[in-house]
Amino acid sequence: MQRQKNIQVCGIGNGVVDVQYQISDELLNELSVPKGEMRLVNAEYHIELQEKLKNIKPNRCGGGSTGNTIDAFAKFGGQAAMLSAVADDENGKFYYSELDKLNIKYKNNLISEEPTGVCFVLITPDGERTMLTSLAASKYFSKNNLSEELIANAQWLYIEGYMLSEDKSTEAIMEAIEIATQNGTKIAISASDVFIVDTFRPKLEKMLQSADLLFCNKNEALTLAQEKQDYKTALEKIRSTYPNLNVVMTKGGEGVTILYAGKYFESPAIEAEVVDTTGAGDMFAGAFLYGMLYFQEIEKAAKLASIAASKIVAKLGARYDGNFNEIINKIK
Structure with a gap:
């Protein structure tokens, strides 16, 4: 007898809090960080930076790629769960409080090695964003952070490729995929x-052997297929390598191409005044998964996702707090 599943999507990803600081150009110069740069920093630098910014009140919101996707999915009204690694500190408590607000289930397994991962977003008066990300505790995601119950109870398991950068995280991901497969949970990557x-091609290829759905942009599809320019050839190569894999490929302003159940679907982009593309792909994935489960139609899921992505690029930040029902009603 098949298990009754009470979670629609369970996500696995880096547990990161986005912390936004409005700072002067002078302070940015003092920090010796080139304006507009996006880079990874270590935990030591993270602690130093926190100390230097302690007199500025930050604006915080949950972050991380999968975190953004699950946030969007839950705001549409989906039942979700999230597995990640955070520390027993102020940011870790904040991260879990954000999940609690949306009734997102999680496993509370705190990391002691390093502080909670943070993406420091330094915003200067000209609106330019300089982003310094410290993965910190999220790098320690391991099998201990998995929940067999949450994965087995989900219709879909959604995993970000970023998790492949650490060996322990990769081991945990492979175990999560095994749990999902044994319990009839579909897998999206x-x-x-x-x-x-x-960089992590062999690991990603191994994951894709068991996956049902891949979210990628055009450049990622070309890279995966080792194809130079033609994305249609790239998709055909992916299809022949992974016959059971469905692919949702975003192409920015050119819309989206979907290969689903052996058929191609094209969906146009929705025009928007682009302010910030951070989180557009994450929002697209969350909306697509919701649309697929809610409407049971690929074209409607793609349209919902495109409208949702157009909302996120028109504002600063990777999460949307507007009216999600309004987006759904545009499809009905």
């Missing part, structure tokens, strides 16, 4: 970044 596809 986000390619995350061209760097991830290129």
